[in-house]
Structure formats: structure tokens, C-alpha cells
Amino acid sequence: MNTQCKRSPILRQQFITTAWPGLAMICLLFLSSPAKSSLRSGPPANVSLTPKSITSPAGTPEVFEAVYSDPSGASNLAEVSLRVGNANAKSFYVKYSAVWNQLYMLNDAGTAYLGGFAPGSPHTITNGQGVLDCARTTISPQGNTLTVRWRLIPSGVFVGSHSLYMFARNRQGYESAFQSMGTWKVISQTLCLHFDGETAYVQVPDSNDFSPASHPITIAAWIRPDSTSFPYCQDAPDSCVQWAGKGDPGYREWAFRTYSIPNAQNRGNRTSIYVFNPQGGEGDGSYFQDTMSAGEKIFITAVVTPDFTRIYKNGVLRASNWHSSKPTPPGFNPPYVIVTPVHGPSDLRVGTEDFESYWFGSISRFRIWTRELSASEISQLYQADVAPRTGLALEYLFDSDTGSVAVDTSGKGHNGVIGGGAVFQSW
Numbered sequence: 057m058n059t060q061c062k063r064s065p066i067l068r069q070q071f072i073t074t075a076w077p078g079l080a081m082i083c084l085l086f087l088s089s090p091a092k093s094s095l096r097s098g099p100p101a102n103v104s105l106t107p108k109s110i111t112s113p114a115g116t117p118e119v120f121e122a123v124y125s126d127p128s129g130a131s132n133l134a135e136v137s138l139r140v141g142n143a144n145a146k147s148f149y150v151k152y153s154a155v156w157n158q159l160y161m162l163n164d165a166g167t168a169y170l171g172g173f174a175p176g177s178p179h180t181i182t183n184g185q186g187v188l189d190c191a192r193t194t195i196s197p198q199g200n201t202l203t204v205r206w207r208l209i210p211s212g213v214f215v216g217s218h219s220l221y222m223f224a225r226n227r228q229g230y231e232s233a234f235q236s237m238g239t240w241k242v243i244s245q246t247l248c249l250h251f252d253g254e255t256a257y258v259q260v261p262d263s264n265d266f267s268p269a270s271h272p273i274t275i276a277a278w279i280r281p282d283s284t285s286f287p288y289c290q291d292a293p294d295s296c297v298q299w300a301g302k303g304d305p306g307y308r309e310w311a312f313r314t315y316s317i318p319n320a321q322n323r324g325n326r327t328s329i330y331v332f333n334p335q336g337g338e339g340d341g342s343y344f345q346d347t348m349s350a351g352e353k354i355f356i357t358a359v360v361t362p363d364f365t366r367i368y369k370n371g372v373l374r375a376s377n378w379h380s381s382k383p384t385p386p387g388f389n390p391p392y393v394i395v396t397p398v399h400g401p402s403d404l405r406v407g408t409e410d411f412e413s414y415w416f417g418s419i420s421r422f423r424i425w426t427r428e429l430s431a432s433e434i435s436q437l438y439q440a441d442v443a444p445r446t447g448l449a450l451e452y453l454f455d456s457d458t459g460s461v462a463v464d465t466s467g468k469g470h471n472g473v474i475g476g477g478a479v480f481q482s483w
Contacts, residue, residue, distance in 0.1 A: 117189065128200075134153070156172075250478065277356055281350055334398045448468075
């Protein structure tokens with residue numbers, strides 16, 4: 057007689073059929089038992105999540121420490137997940153594959169995984185809800201438990217209250233339930249730094265991270281003018297405010313510039329990114345000139361490289377200008393002045409470039425990268441405040457009152473000094 061039996065996922069069984077005259081005997085031999093096996097039956101478990109309940113502004117990184125376990129040890133876990141949201145679509149669904157040692161995040165539709173990067177690698181994974189920072193997401197196995205410290209950065213479209221779920225699957229296919237572990241309330245940014253137009257500034261010690269002499273830089277900020285006529289401008293005919301940049305006399309590099317109304321050069325409210333030779337004088341750059349209103353929130357992004365500049369308004373490219381002596385490639389305006397950027401000792405300043413003019417209004421989410429951001433990255437930065445972490449060298453969110461210190465949340469440690477009439481206020 058032949059006998060078949062479904063194999064246990066935990067125990068290996070061997071059936072031996074022995075025929076005696078007039079009798080069929082089935083012997084079931086256990087070649088491994090719970091006492092001898094390294095595997096113990098049972099599904100994985102979701103142990104804990106810290107914090108369980110938190111409220112934080114969009115754009116602010118948060119770390120969730122999730123502890124998972126398996127009765128056969130942490131090495132028996134195949135994958136673990138954290139989902140922020142009640143459904144897979146339009147959620148923060150992040151996964152760690154222990155089999156491949158890679159991190160993933162579901163796309164907006166919840167139909168495909170994005171990424172596939174090792175924890176600690178210099179990568180980010182982005183969907184419309186935000187960013188998974190792979191570089192600062194850590195994995196720690198110990199005994200039966202696996203601890204994942206997920207570093208997530210919610211976008212501006214993810215504002216609201218969201219449930220936090222944990223899930224685990226082991227290498228035998230056993231699964232935990234999707235278990236609700238807490239809530240995360242993402243709120244709109246409520247604060248910014250206000251500049252009085254006369255004395256206010258932020259000053260940051262010089263760094264090669266802020267200089268376009270040897271590598272591209274991208275600078276992005278939200279601005280909100282209090283007036284279209286600035287009280288403390290550079291002298292006519294320019295009548296402008298250089299409201300961020302690097303450039304003491306003899307060591308000019310780059311500056312954001314917005315022209316005041318009235319303006320003798322018909323440049324009223326033109327906003328530019330300029331790059332200079334060290335001695336200063338006329339520079340070259342890119343600009344747009346649109347009607348500006350007091351209280352209007354505008355997102356400005358500029359790219360400055362050894363060869364060219366670009367400027368974006370509200371995520372859209374407006375101009376590209378070539379300033380190098382090299383031949384001008386297609387897609388660029390030719391040089392007005394040939395500029396060769398040189399890294400000098402000038403500090404970086406926000407609110408003013410060189411204490412000769414001052415921004416009157418508010419600034420929020422001022423960031424610098426040591427690379428050129430792509431058009432799609434800049435669009436996402438505008439639409440969802442999804443800030444790529446790769447190459448991020450400085451990040452001033454200005455979303456909480458930090459007194460006289462501008463706190464750099466990029467991880468590079470470029471804290472600045474807040475001085476003059478700069479105060480935190482509602483955005």
C-alpha cells in the first residue's frame with residue numbers, strides 16, 4: 057500500500073512502507089524533532105514600534121524604531137514592512153528584504169516596488185508621500201529580534217493623520233498580521249524665519265559645499281516678500297536686494313537677487329541667480345521677471361556650475377545661461393560676461409549677501425545640494441516638498457523656533473547664526 061502525507065513546514069518526515077505477508081505496515085519516522093531542530097514552529101511577530109504616536113511637520117525627518125521577531129531567530133525573517141496609511145495605494149509602504157539586504161517602497165498606486173538599495177547606502181527612495189532615507193535606515197539583528205530604524209520624510213501632500221502598521225514574513229512563508237501599532241499626524245509647516253529688511257541675517261561659515269568653483273550646486277528656498285519695494289536696497293540704478301549668497305568684497309561667488317519697485321532699469325521684481333568673478337563687478341546669470349505681490353509664496357530653485365546657471369520658479373525651468381569661455385551648447389543663452397568661479401573665504405549668508413542690502417519678508421526651507429538636481433526632482437520638491445537626500449549639504453527648514461541658531465538638518469553640521477532683526481513667525 058502507498059501512503060502520501062502533506063509535508064510539515066517545520067518537521068522533515070519520512071514515510072517507510074514495509075510489506076509483511078498479509079499485512080501492510082506504515083512506519084512514520086521523525087528524522088528531526090522540535091528538540092533537535094534549529095527551527096521552531098510559529099509565525100513571526102510584530103513586537104513594538106517607537107514612537108507609537110507622533111505629530112510632526114511635513115518635510116521633517118522622523119525615525120521609527122520597529123522591532124520584529126521570529127521564534128527561529130532573526131536570520132529566519134525574510135522581509136519586514138512598515139506601512140503608514142490604511143491602504144497600499146498613496147501610502148508610505150516601506151519594506152526591508154532580509155534575503156537580499158535591500159530596502160524598497162511601494163509606488164503611489166501601490167502596484168510596484170521602487171528602489172532596491174542596501175541600508176546605509178547613499179540613496180533615497182521617493183514617492184508622492186515622501187522619502188525613505190536609505191543612508192540612515194539601519195538594521196540590527198539580535199537573537200530572535202530584528203530592529204529596523206526607518207528614517208522617513210513626509211511630503212507636503214501627506215498632511216493628515218495616518219495609522220502605522222507593521223508586518224513580517226519568515227523564510228517558511230509564515231506571516232504576521234498587518235498589525236496597527238500607532239498613529240502619525242503630519243501637519244503643515246507652521247513657522248518660517250522672518251527678515252526685517254534692515255538688519256536680519258543668517259550667517260554660515262564658509263565651506264566648499266556652498267561653492268560652484270569645482271562642482272555644481274543647487275540652491276532652493278521658499279520666499280514670501282512683505283513688499284514689492286524693499287526698504288534697504290543696493291543703490292540705484294540696481295535698486296535690488298541680494299538676499300542670499302557668498303560674496304564679500306574681493307571674494308564674490310554667487311547671489312540671489314530681487315529688484316525693487318520702482319527700478320530705473322525696468323527690472324522691477326526681477327529675480328535672478330548671479331555668478332561672479334572674485335573681483336565682482338558685472339556678473340552673469342539667469343532670471344525671470346513676473347509680477348510679484350506682497351505675501352505671495354514663491355519657490356525659487358537655482359543651479360550654479362562652473363559653466364552655467366539655471367533658474368526655476370515654482371518647479372518650472374525659466375532660463376538657462378552659459379557663462380564659460382567654452383562654446384555655448386544648445387539650450388543656453390550665450391554669456392553676457394565670462395565668469396570663472398573661484399572658491400573664496402566668504403561666509404554663506406541668507407537674508408543678505410554682504411550686509412549691503414536686506415530681504416524684507418520670510419524665507420522657509422532653504423537648502424543646498426552639491427550636485428545639479430534634475431528637473432523632475434525640482435518639480436517634486438515644489439509639489440510635495442520631497443527633498444532628495446543625495447548630495448544634500450545644508451537644510452534650514454526654519455519650521456521651529458531654534459532661537460539664535462539656524463539648525464542644519466542635512467546631517468552635514470552646517471549650523472548657522474541668526475542675527476539682527478530675524479524672528480520666527482507663522483508661515
